[in-house]
Amino acid sequence: MKGLIFDIKRLALHDGPGIRTTVFLKGCPLNCRWCHNPESRCFDTELYMHVDKLEGKVFKKQKEIGYWMTVNEAMKEIEKDKIFFEESGGGVTFSGGEPFAQYEFLTGLLTACRNRSIHTALDTTGYIKREQLKNVYKLVDLFLYDLKHMDDKLHKKFTGVSNKLIIENLEWLSNRKRNIKIRFPVVPGYNDSEKNIDLMRALLEELYPDVKHIDLLPYHKMASSKAERLGLKQQVYEIEEPDAFKLGSIRKKFEETGFVVGIGG
Numbered sequence: 420m421k422g423l424i425f426d427i428k429r430l431a432l433h434d435g436p437g438i439r440t441t442v443f444l445k446g447c448p449l450n451c452r453w454c455h456n457p458e459s460r461c462f463d464t465e466l467y468m469h470v471d472k473l474e475g476k477v478f479k480k481q482k483e484i485g486y487w488m489t490v491n492e493a494m495k496e497i498e499k500d501k502i503f504f505e506e507s508g509g510g511v512t513f514s515g516g517e518p519f520a521q522y523e524f525l526t527g528l529l530t531a532c533r534n535r536s537i538h539t540a541l542d543t544t545g546y547i548k549r550e551q552l553k554n555v556y557k558l559v560d561l562f563l564y565d566l567k568h569m570d571d572k573l574h575k576k577f578t579g580v581s582n583k584l585i586i587e588n589l590e591w592l593s594n595r596k597r598n599i600k601i602r603f604p605v606v607p608g609y610n611d612s613e614k615n616i617d618l619m620r621a622l623l624e625e626l627y628p629d630v631k632h633i634d635l636l637p638y639h640k641m642a643s644s645k646a647e648r649l650g651l652k653q654q655v656y657e658i659e660e661p662d663a664f665k666l667g668s669i670r671k672k673f674e675e676t677g678f679v680v681g682i683g684g
């Protein structure tokens with residue numbers, strides 16, 4: 420069985436503890452207006468026009484996004500940095516897209532990592548079938564769990580899916596005392612209202628102290644221009660980056676309740 424990957428990033432420092440290898444699985448069931456990884460969304464390989472500028476000249480070259488790998492091939496790549504994992508307390512992070520969208524491939528990778536004693540982190544939207552989550556949650560050492568919006572109508576409007584399953588899965592994992600770090604993409608005008616922050620805080624307070632780490636991921640303008648640069652068919656929305664004051668006030672709100680808050684992941 421093969422899985423579709425769009426990138427493997429070695430020596431990553433922001434996707435979990437220690438030095439990590441991050442494997443990006445291609446395909447995502449969500450459609451966030453602020454998507455920072457437009458090349459991860461499609462469930463198939465894609466062609467795009469890569470543009471380079473050198474000494475006033477423009478060079479265009481067609482490239483392909485995504486490649487198929489078996490679990491063994493992916494593990495060979497992952498194991499190249501095993502020594503760094505061991506020295507730094509790191510490991511491998513599966514990201515996307517949504518890694519669960521390739522459930523069988525992901526299960527194969529998580530099982531292989533467990534058999535080799537490699538620490539695993541899973542960066543997930545939480546939009547996961549409960550049966551699938553039940554089958555593999557014990558193979559994941561750390562969940563990097565996205566929370567995007569507490570209002571279900573707005574969640575649907577901005578991401579294309581309901582937040583119901585996402586919140587229920589988070590509560591379910593928390594009840595099982597899993598190691599969970601929340602990731603909150605702060606997108607001005609979309610999810611940074613006081614009301615949304617208060618609702619998020621209320622939910623997380625119920626899960627505290629089993630869930631006590633939150634990373635605020637400030638929206639970056641590069642995200643919207645990336646789709647254009649890649650020539651991918653994605654609507655690009657005008658979104659501003661959050662300012663330091665706004666980020667600071669969100670951070671303070673969570674810290675007041677005892678959460679450990681990071682900015683940038």
Ligand code: SF4
Nearest residue numbers: 447449450451454516
């Ligand atoms: S969940 Fe992530 S990869 Fe999927 S559409 Fe949203 S931002 Fe993009």
